[in-house]
Amino acid sequence: MHLTLHLTDRCNLACRYCYARHGTSDMALETALAAIDECTRGEENPGIIFFGGEPLLREDLIFDVIDACERREPHRFHYKVTTNGTLVTDAFLARAESVRLHVAVSCDGAPKTQDAHRVAASGEGSSAALLPRLKVVLAAQPYAPVMMTVNPNTAADFAGNVRYLRSLGASYLISSVNFQANWDESAWRALRRSYKEVAEWYLDAYRREEKIYFAAFDKRIATRIWPGRGASCQLGRRQISVSPDGTYYPCVQFVGHPEYAIGRVGEGLDAVRRGCIFERNERAKPSCEGCALLGRCNNRCGCLNFSTTGSLDKVPAFFCEHERFLIPLADSLAERLYAERNAMFIQRHYNPAFPVASILEDMTG
Amino acid sequence: MVNKVTPARGLHVPRYPTIHEIGNAELSRVPSRWANLKSVVASIGTAAMALKSLALEANATAEPVAPSAEAPKRGAESARHAVDNVSSTDVCPLAAVAIGGKGRGGFGCVAINPPVMLAEAEALEIIEKEFFKRGIKLKDCPELDGVTLPSAPEKKRPVMLDLGTEKGDVMVEFISHDDVRRWSERDDAMFVSSFNVYDTRAAATNAVNAISARKGGEPVTVGVFYDPFAYVPEDWKPSDASVDSSEWWRERCAEGKRIAVEKLKAQIDSFFEYLARRGRLPARDDAPDASSN
Numbered sequence: 301m302h303l304t305l306h307l308t309d310r311c312n313l314a315c316r317y318c319y320a321r322h323g324t325s326d327m328a329l330e331t332a333l334a335a336i337d338e339c340t341r342g343e344e345n346p347g348i349i350f351f352g353g354e355p356l357l358r359e360d361l362i363f364d365v366i367d368a369c370e371r372r373e374p375h376r377f378h379y380k381v382t383t384n385g386t387l388v389t390d391a392f393l394a395r396a397e398s399v400r401l402h403v404a405v406s407c408d409g410a411p412k413t414q415d416a417h418r419v420a421a422s423g424e425g426s427s428a429a430l431l432p433r434l435k436v437v438l439a440a441q442p443y444a445p446v447m448m449t450v451n452p453n454t455a456a457d458f459a460g461n462v463r464y465l466r467s468l469g470a471s472y473l474i475s476s477v478n479f480q481a482n483w484d485e486s487a488w489r490a491l492r493r494s495y496k497e498v499a500e501w502y503l504d505a506y507r508r509e510e511k512i513y514f515a516a517f518d519k520r521i522a523t524r525i526w527p528g529r530g531a532s533c534q535l536g537r538r539q540i541s542v543s544p545d546g547t548y549y550p551c552v553q554f555v556g557h558p559e560y561a562i563g564r565v566g567e568g569l570d571a572v573r574r575g576c577i578f579e580r581n582e583r584a585k586p587s588c589e590g591c592a593l594l595g596r597c598n599n600r601c602g603c604l605n606f607s608t609t610g611s612l613d614k615v616p617a618f619f620c621e622h623e624r625f626l627i628p629l630a631d632s633l634a635e636r637l638y639a640e641r642n643a644m645f646i647q648r649h650y651n652p653a654f655p656v657a658s659i660l661e662d663m664t665g
Numbered sequence: 666m667v668n669k670v671t672p673a674r675g676l677h678v679p680r681y682p683t684i685h686e687i688g689n690a691e692l693s694r695v696p697s698r699w700a701n702l703k704s705v706v707a708s709i710g711t712a713a714m715a716l717k718s719l720a721l722e723a724n725a726t727a728e729p730v731a732p733s734a735e736a737p738k739r740g741a742e743s744a745r746h747a748v749d750n751v752s753s754t755d756v757c758p759l760a761a762v763a764i765g766g767k768g769r770g771g772f773g774c775v776a777i778n779p780p781v782m783l784a785e786a787e788a789l790e791i792i793e794k795e796f797f798k799r800g801i802k803l804k805d806c807p808e809l810d811g812v813t814l815p816s817a818p819e820k821k822r823p824v825m826l827d828l829g830t831e832k833g834d835v836m837v838e839f840i841s842h843d844d845v846r847r848w849s850e851r852d853d854a855m856f857v858s859s860f861n862v863y864d865t866r867a868a869a870t871n872a873v874n875a876i877s878a879r880k881g882g883e884p885v886t887v888g889v890f891y892d893p894f895a896y897v898p899e900d901w902k903p904s905d906a907s908v909d910s911s912e913w914w915r916e917r918c919a920e921g922k923r924i925a926v927e928k929l930k931a932q933i934d935s936f937f938e939y940l941a942r943r944g945r946l947p948a949r950d951d952a953p954d955a956s957s958n
Contacts, residue, residue, distance in 0.1 A: 509696045524679050591672035620670040631679040638681035643694040650687050661699060 302347040302539040303339050305332050306555055307361050309544055311354040313384050313426055316417040317449060317478045319607055321556040325544040326358060332365045334565045335542045349380045351541070351552065356387040366399045380404060382447070384418070385437065386429040393440045403437055404445040409461025413454045431468070438469035446470040451478045452487035459497035466512070474515040479608045483618050492625060499633055506637055509644045511658060520630035523596040525649050535581040535602040536562055536574045550577050551603040577602070581612045588615060597623040678938055781921030783892045785841040788929060789827055792837055792890065795933045800949030803828040807836050809887070811879040815850045815871050826887070833885065835947045840869045840891040848872045865891035886945060888936045895924035
């Protein structure tokens with residue numbers, strides 16, 4: 301279970317595709333701690349995710365929350381911060397290391413792509429501020445997730461951006477397509493071409509026994525290998541978002557939409573509303589009836605459906621087309637690697653002990 | 666660009682195994698870059714197999730269910746054994762535990778969902794038809810010796826299953842809610858006063874376990890299917906006296922039945938896929954009019 305604390309709705313960037321509603325509110329320490337108490341009761345090893353706006357605008361609050369949690373229950377929680385990376389300092393990273401705070405950085409790729417959308421309010425691109433800091437983050441935390449957003453006008457450069465980020469040291473890449481954007485046939489063709497190019501890169505990386513994680517392929521392969529996993533986001537159950545004012549929401553993209561609120565700090569989680577939203581999201585989508593990819597496609601991602609179609613129940617058409625292309629592509633990669641009995645592929649995808657073995661390898665140099 | 670959701674059709678089953686299907690020997694393969702990890706490589710394969718079992722156990726109970734409905738521990742334990750048995754036995758257990766509904770339901774004084782159960786006869790008719798479509802005729806009540814029923818471990822007599830081929834090389838057991846007690850260890854099934862909870866999937870897993878432990882006898886392939894207990898979710902809404910609730914109730918029952926039949930057919934599909942992948946499809950009987958069904 302993950303609790304996402306939206307520490308502030310302020311941000312030092314004004315990314316052109318950002319879904320968040322920016323404002324001037326910050327979360328109080330008491331609100332954060334009360335939310336943790338209320339929502340993680342009975343959970344064995346919950347995750348606390350610091351989110352924003354830009355959470356590093358409240359770096360002090362991040363460490364105050366961690367310190368308070370560790371004082372009360374050492375090592376019960378795991379912590380992660382999702383940042384645009386531009387405010388990361390050496391001091392922050394050192395402190396993050398000391399409290400096991402994992403850093404995830406949003407970066408779309410090389411300067412041209414990064415500056416196309418991830419800009420300051422003035423319109424100035426953020427690559428100059430971010431990329432040197434990203435290298436430092438990856439040196440300190442080699443498995444730090446780098447989260448890329450792919451847009452129609454950057455789709456053609458997507459494969460190049462994957463290789464670029466890999467060259468900076470990234471090994472854990474999470475790419476998200478901006479499904480809210482207007483994808484015409486030419487942009488979609490460019491994205492398909494890029495995926496195929498990335499697929500070749502992925503195969504080569506496995507054949508070189510590199511430890512990479514590329515979510516777009518790996519998550520889809522996992523839905524085949526681990527049936528029943530990942531087909532549902534368990535909206536409002538597996539993760540809860542807390543807005544700066546202490547309102548609970550079922551996921552990050554619902555923050556600021558009071559019709560989807562599922563409780564409030566001090567009043568607790570509203571079990572009925574939470575249950576209704578969960579059930580509604582879990583319901584079979586009539587438009588998907590009979591689809592061979594049911595159970596593998598992420599058509600029940602409430603966040604995605606809501607943000608693109610305005611409804612939990614309505615699956616975006618472009619997302620459907622995207623999945624019908626990407627799942628078979630991911631399968632073809634897995635089929636090739638399995639046919640070769642690629643040991644890295646087998647260990648990474650089938651061995652639940654892989655992370656432990658990987659850490660042991662890193663420790664022994 | 667299409668501008669509407671279009672269900673995918675006709676995709677082939679991916680040619681790489683699920684976690685249930687991969688062999689332990691393959692899990693022991695390690696990348697050459699781990700060669701310097703001599704002290705741990707030896708244990709990685711073992712750890713992988715052990716953790717795979719644990720992960721499967723977790724997975725068996727991970728499917729979203731009603732808030733208080735957790736699978737009984739013994740059922741999950743059994744699922745682990747069932748999967749472990751796959752490669753070393755003539756029994757095919759996957760259809761029973763892989764897909765096709767949660768198999769849990771309640772019936773009684775406080776049940777709020779329509780009791781959409783598949784009657785034994787109704788389910789067997791569906792199974793017979795689905796097998797017949799694939800050129801395989803089934804007959805009633807084959808007996809299988811060497812199997813100990815969990816509910817009656819002291820009895821040593823052949824167990825009667827539901828359907829089987831003439832040659833007796835393929836048999837079928839369908840776990841209806843009436844069978845839960847038979848395939849559960851004593852006191853394992855939950856029958857409390859006027860409210861009963863059924864877990865047909867856990868019972869199916871028990872059946873697979875019991876059949877897998879069979880000693881001696883002719884080789885046989887057994888497909889174990891179970892009543893999926895279709896769940897028809899509903900938004901909470903205030904009661905409305907002007908609405909005919911009996912009509913609404915009938916509609917929900919009909920929808921539940923439709924879903925249950927669909928899920929049972931999915932179980933049968935997965936059983937045949939499983940057999941096909943292992944080259945163990947039974948020989949087709951002469952069924953000239955199979956296509957008419």
